[in-house]
Amino acid sequence: MKRDIIDVLDECAEAIINNEKTLEECLDAYKEERSALEPLLVSALRLREAATIEPNFERKRAARERLLAAVEHKAWETGVERQNMPQISKRSPKTSIWSRPFAKLGIVTLVFAMLSSGTIVMAKGSLPGTPLYPVKLAVEKARVGVAGSDEKKAALYLDFASERVDELEALEKDNKNNPALMRAVAKNIEAARTASGDSAKFKSSMDDLAKKNRVVLEAVLKKVPETAKPAIERALSNNEEVDADDSGKHDVKSGNDEKDSGDGEKRDKESNKRDKGRATPKSEQPGTKKPKNFKGSTSDNDDGVSGSVQDGSKESSQNIGKTTTGTTIHGKNAPASGESSGSGDNNGYTGGDSDDDRDGARTQSDILDSSSKRKYSCSSCKSMRSTGIDDKE
């Protein structure tokens, strides 16, 4: 019985595609259809032989790296990465207990009750892996939950970033490569930036953080994903500029001292007064009292600064116009657009259908592109130290 040429062609095409049969073997197998089949199989074979080309190796490899960086960023952004830190809640934002008002109140009450028991005091110095560390993180989360204003939240996130840096330093002997903790540093910095709206106060606080923890932050920078680097690079570049500005200022000041030695004592007093408002490490300014800043590295004092900071605030007002560029990495308060679109309309096959889908892909690549190209500047931070951060709880 003569078979349908469509089926015969398909059978032979399948065999040719899989290199199971040659053209002649196919024709021999279907002698009755040979005259109709031969020109079709010749075309199919030509198609198959001429078809496959290799993509450029370097470009393929580079695209793979970008994809993996995007995967890592996505994991971080969506909280999957945090599952590596058992201390941190795995609850999704949608089901977060913080979205329920009464539960929020209950947790706050519980936190205050725990305060009186001293557990929190004990937990404050705990490190990852210790029994009280989850309590410490829960308290941090509670503090953000009741912080109220974005400004206070930003201060808290920076505080927590500083805390993670301290933990990294403490763990350094046993666990130098704690990627989850390093990412937590970057994530808190980004969350602070998002909550603060990238304000001058945020930049000022980042300056403090970078000044205190430059070495650790540089180490963190090498180990976090590409997409997590901008926040830390921003902090370090801010700090570099501040250092340069500060050294320039000292040069001018010393020049004045040489010229007007008679007023030296008066200026020293003014200088000391200004220095009290700065977060300059003790080692950099011998002889000056170690200043308080928004997050004291050695004390639990959260009072921040007062009085002398006013001078710094006034200085800073002249430089506020110079701002940093925006960033595309979103903190946990601002999920990326791709995240929301990714879980919405897609149900498998409808995946790439809409224009929105395309936008999603562009967003992701834009993140990578802009992350790698971004340059930062911060001229306002030099004199904005500590202002507003004393709002922190």
Added chain:
Amino acid sequence: MDKLADIKELVERAKNYDAEAFGRIYDLYFDKIFNYAYYKVGNRHEAEDIAEQVFLKALEKISGFEWRGAPFSSWLFRIASNLVIDYYRAGKYEMVDIACEEHSLYDGGCGPEEFAIREHDRASLVSAIKTLTEEQQQVIIMRFISGMSNEEVAKAISKNVGAVKALQHRAISALGKTLGRE
């Protein structure tokens, strides 16, 4: 572990944003997607960009991917197909002489004469494919260039297997006539 189970496991891991799983999926499908895009747009650079976009889009959408009897590759090719459509809609494309482009970008490991002949054949093929209908192009490229099965193609273009076979027959007939006229 069979191939399907292996891919299912990879996809499940990829849904949890496992970078290694995504890397393996990329290695498995990038060349196929690239070839598909190349024969659709006729430009290597654009094809590479589209193939990259396919995986970035897959990353964005994978949390919503569900197994509904279709192979994972069909889902990727569907994304690729939509990106190619967007590419032409955007109107930013330019026709590139593929043979010339290949000379500048790719050393195929053969002599210049043989290379030129091969690339001429490929350019003719691309031109011939472009004379086919959109559906015929899809079927031919997915079947013979990307090496997909009838079932995979059927899922990717939302047709049944019988329709894919018929499209394949018509496409090869038309292709033979076009190439035979050269």
